[in-house]
Amino acid sequence: MRDIATRYKENPLLSPKDLNASDESMIIECLLNPGVFKFKGKTWLLVRVAERTLQKEDVLSVPIYNEDGKVKILNFDPKDSKLDASDSRVINYDGVDYLTTISHLRLLCSDDGINFYENDEYPSLFGEGEYESYGIEDCRVSQIEDTYYLTYTMVSSNGVGVGLRITKDWKKFEKKGMIFSPHNKDCAIFEEKIDDKYYALHRPSSPELGGNYIWLAESFDGVHWGNHKCIAKTRKGKFDSKRLGAGAAPIKTDKGWLEIYHGATEKHRYCLGAILLDLEDPSIVIARSEEPIMEPQEAFELTGFFGEVIFTNGHLVKGDQIQMYYGAADEFVGLATFSIKQILKTLGQ
């Protein structure tokens, strides 16, 4: 069965070879999951770039970020008995985990939404400080009036949580620290307050009871959050049987807040679904996809750094059309469009 996404015919839009590494000691391994926004009349992507360290003989090197957001290389002796390098993604030295790749957020802009280029005036964002020493990932960009709220995954040996930076000009950023404590990711702030409160979707993980579910939280200032409620759980036998998480900020429609989310199976196949939330009380779920609205089917979606993955955390809305950017196979950036009406129809609306 074909899904209801219309893919851009020249996908993928971006591949690792299209960008330069952030530093001469690094190699780009993957492009992933761009945040998307409009600024100064242009379309901007905030692409997650995952890099690894150039390896030298007889040394195992992993990158971390220091306090100033600069890469620091840690070198280990592969023969050291305190080193466990059996997993290609995570090594352990003397009880402490380190990631073999590190992600930063690369800012790219475009006049047509298709051809993206770097702009020296607007630098990339890197991990800064002890909660981001292993990188920053998968940023959602929510615009409320003239202010952009960047919610992203902070990664460090402390755990994986949600960070917030705020900007108006994409040059100066106000750092608001960790807004959701570990283990948490996939956070998107609604682009409008409801009854004077900010709302956000987020994805805590539970190692015991519960699972990898989508939750909703409320805030009076966008920085301090409470009244957590679970709005969507995994469903046995469906495309979202193992984990699910919000995409970008929900889209306001006449029928409710429309959220495009990712769901994954036990075999790590990532598809997209939709969920419709009540306009006045978004903790009320009106409808949810029984089948994916988009699933991996093109070659670059099926095969790559991590195959059979479609993941989105950014889109623009133009009338009935959602112009959605997405990560494919954890390696490429693609573009697809949806009709809002058509998605709502699949939800029985």
Place this chain on the structure above:
Amino acid sequence: MRDIATRYKENPLLSPKDLNASDESMIIECLLNPGVFKFKGKTWLLVRVAERTLQKEDVLSVPIYNEDGKVKILNFDPKDSKLDASDSRVINYDGVDYLTTISHLRLLCSDDGINFYENDEYPSLFGEGEYESYGIEDCRVSQIEDTYYLTYTMVSSNGVGVGLRITKDWKKFEKKGMIFSPHNKDCAIFEEKIDDKYYALHRPSSPELGGNYIWLAESFDGVHWGNHKCIAKTRKGKFDSKRLGAGAAPIKTDKGWLEIYHGATEKHRYCLGAILLDLEDPSIVIARSEEPIMEPQEAFELTGFFGEVIFTNGHLVKGDQIQMYYGAADEFVGLATFSIKQILKTLGQ
């Protein structure tokens, strides 16, 4: 080596046989981890009472709480192929976990801090609503002026999070919902604001990077929380090598905020340690116990529902003396005292 706690000579203070079950269909399995506070000149315990359902032949019964805080019994056919009852604590039916025991919080009062009795005027607290359907556990009671903040573990199929109820009279409670999303527990709110902000210790768990560490959060209203910072991690080879979590609210001393916490090993041996936090910025750790200040050694601490466990989430302070109530072996309530000066001395202060 003896620890530095002075135990009450007639410990344990309370055993399961001392209380009646909440309902004729239930049996008390354990008493655990009391919150402690002063109210109307008396000493009060808010004891966690874990109960299981009386089992009938050919039926497996588990208890849950309904919306009104009343016990509802779910019955399963032990021969049903959808049922997995291989774990005595958690059963699974058709993909959903249920606990075999359920906890409520029993309010007991005392004139001397030793002999506790129930008072019909002040009823027990039960789980209410979908986030507490599997019970409420391990409540910390923090008093700020004339208001009591009850932070407790909410348990349901949604996961394990921290709930907040507020009261002034122990009759009417204002429910503030879940303040820390799963997986989170061991939350204690400081009993004084610092620079006009509330602070709380909490214990998120991370299934990937990170672990079971103590974190600090800030709030302007006690309900919405942010700026999460990790203040204490597990330490390889020590008494807190596998997990740790805050006890009751920290005690204000000249040297800093003194927090008594529990640390556990891989073998689930629970001891108590102390940590000293900066008075003005409690995210700064001044000192931390190298050795436990209290460890299981008495018979009722070593053997019980779950042996070798000392766990505290409640105390009163009288001058230099901490009068600490604690859960022993997940079955009994004990009393011990500490000298604040002596604890500070073990911390090099």
